[in-house]
Amino acid sequence: MVVAPLTPVRPDCIRPIGLPVIDLTRKRSDVVDLIVRASEELGFFKVVNHGVPRQVVANMEAEAFAFFSQSPPEKIKAGPPNPLGYGCKNIGFNGDTGEVEYLLLHTNQASINHRSKTISKDPNKFSCTVREYVEAVKDLAVEILEMVGEGLRLSDPKKLARLIRDGESDSVFRLNHYPSLISTTTTTTNNNGTVDKDNNNNSSSSNGRDMSSQQGWCNVVNGGGGSVKGVVGFGEHSDPQILTLLRSNDVVGLQISLGDGLWAPVSPDPDSFCVNALTNGRFISVRHRAMVNPYRSRLSMVYFGAPPLHARIAPLPETVTAQTPSLYRPFTWAEYKKAAYSLRLSHSRLDPFRTVADFVDDDDDDDDQNGFHALNHL
Ligand SMILES: C=C1C[C@]23C[C@@]1(O)CC[C@H]2[C@@]12CC[C@H](O)[C@@](C)(C(=O)O1)[C@H]2[C@@H]3C(=O)O
Numbered sequence: 001m002v003v004a005p006l007t008p009v010r011p012d013c014i015r016p017i018g019l020p021v022i023d024l025t026r027k028r029s030d031v032v033d034l035i036v037r038a039s040e041e042l043g044f045f046k047v048v049n050h051g052v053p054r055q056v057v058a059n060m061e062a063e064a065f066a067f068f069s070q071s072p073p074e075k076i077k078a079g080p081p082n083p084l085g086y087g088c089k090n091i092g093f094n095g096d097t098g099e100v101e102y103l104l105l106h107t108n109q110a111s112i113n114h115r116s117k118t119i120s121k122d123p124n125k126f127s128c129t130v131r132e133y134v135e136a137v138k139d140l141a142v143e144i145l146e147m148v149g150e151g152l153r154l155s156d157p158k159k160l161a162r163l164i165r166d167g168e169s170d171s172v173f174r175l176n177h178y179p180s181l182i183s184t185t186t187t188t189t190n191n192n193g194t195v196d197k198d199n200n201n202n203s204s205s206s207n208g209r210d211m212s213s214q215q216g217w218c219n220v221v222n223g224g225g226g227s228v229k230g231v232v233g234f235g236e237h238s239d240p241q242i243l244t245l246l247r248s249n250d251v252v253g254l255q256i257s258l259g260d261g262l263w264a265p266v267s268p269d270p271d272s273f274c275v276n277a278l279t280n281g282r283f284i285s286v287r288h289r290a291m292v293n294p295y296r297s298r299l300s301m302v303y304f305g306a307p308p309l310h311a312r313i314a315p316l317p318e319t320v321t322a323q324t325p326s327l328y329r330p331f332t333w334a335e336y337k338k339a340a341y342s343l344r345l346s347h348s349r350l351d352p353f354r355t356v357a358d359f360v361d362d363d364d365d366d367d368d369q370n371g372f373h374a375l376n377h378l
């Protein structure tokens with residue numbers, strides 16, 4: 001395992017930690033061990049040599065930038081998010097906001113085809129590009145989940161992977177665009193330390209135009225406070241799905257929570273995927289957020305692997321005894337999702353399913369950090 005140092009962006013709030021980087025071309029049994037260890041220890045790791053073709057990624061990135069570089073009236077045609085569709089600054093239905101615009105798509109092909117009509121002037125090209133990307137990342141997700149199943153020594157090691165391979169899976173795909181705060185062409189130093197004459201985005205396939213000014217985004221740095229604290233694009237949360245595969249352009253922004261208000265930036269690497277696997281109580285669903293980069297527009301493409309709506313989620317039988325009764329009642333993915341959408345971004349999503357009434361947890365540390373604590377997808 002290679003441990004990449006994280007780049008501190010705010011020395012007063014960043015405790016540097018290493019993020020595991022797992023090379024998927026290594027011996028399978030080693031990869032299995034590394035995935036389990038990384039998932040238990042940090043809950044977040046990167047995979048390289050993942051098999052998702054570069055061209056597929058570049059095509060998706062180009063389509064995404066082409067969409068976001070349009071004028072607001074054009075983009076709004078693909079909204080409002082219900083929750084699928086185009087959204088700008090509003091996240092979910094309960095008042096969360098951030099300096100982000102996004103497209104949220106279901107990975108079901110019929111839904112992609114339907115949505116593409118309002119997203120692109122060439123809907124066939126857009127839907128094909130999304131289909132190719134989603135298929136490729138789904139294969140990667142399946143491969144990782146099969147290794148998770150093996151690593152956890154599940155009686156049926158492929159069970160988790162089958163849930164997202166299922167034609168009825170409720171997996172979603174999200175494109176997040178975080179416009180830079182400065183809309184003029186600037187000279188910046190990029191993450192590799194080289195100087196960039198930047199046009200506010202870092203897409204290898206971008207058209208090189210500054211997009212922020214076209215979008216009606218104001219260029220002030222968040223009421224003055226933003227320049228000191230940083231501007232939040234996508235606020236603190238944990239992902240509710242089984243597995244997240246996140247790829248961003250070469251612009252820093254993603255941060256993972258170390259607790260106690262400390263955040264560690266994840267160095268961007270367009271050739272890798274960040275993985276957040278959530279299962280079985282042994283793995284951590286790490287809380288994370290995305291900050292706006294003042295100088296350069298950031299684009300993240302996120303695949304969220306989820307079970308079918310009717311899939312039942314229940315405690316692992318071996319974790320439930322008379323002394324340690326289940327903390328949560330069984331529920332379906334549909335119920336869980338409905339509850340998630342009734343909550344704010346930062347809230348603990350398992351609370352509605354707690355069975356143990358005298359479990360007092362008034363602090364803000366969110367025991368849901370452990371996600372499906374002692375739960376299993378059935
Ligand atoms: C505020 C919200 C947005 C969200 C649904 C929720 O009510 C709470 C979870 C949020 C989240 C985070 C991960 C994914 O980006 C997402 C699509 C998901 O499944 O849960 C979003 C939801 C969203 O933006 O619609």
Ligand SMILES: O=C(O)CCC(=O)C(=O)O
Nearest residue numbers: 174176234254290300302
């Ligand atoms: O853009 C990012 O890096 C994070 C996005 C994210 O966490 C999400 O979409 O759930």
Ligand SMILES: [Fe+2]
Nearest residue numbers: 237238239288
């Ligand atoms: Fe997330």
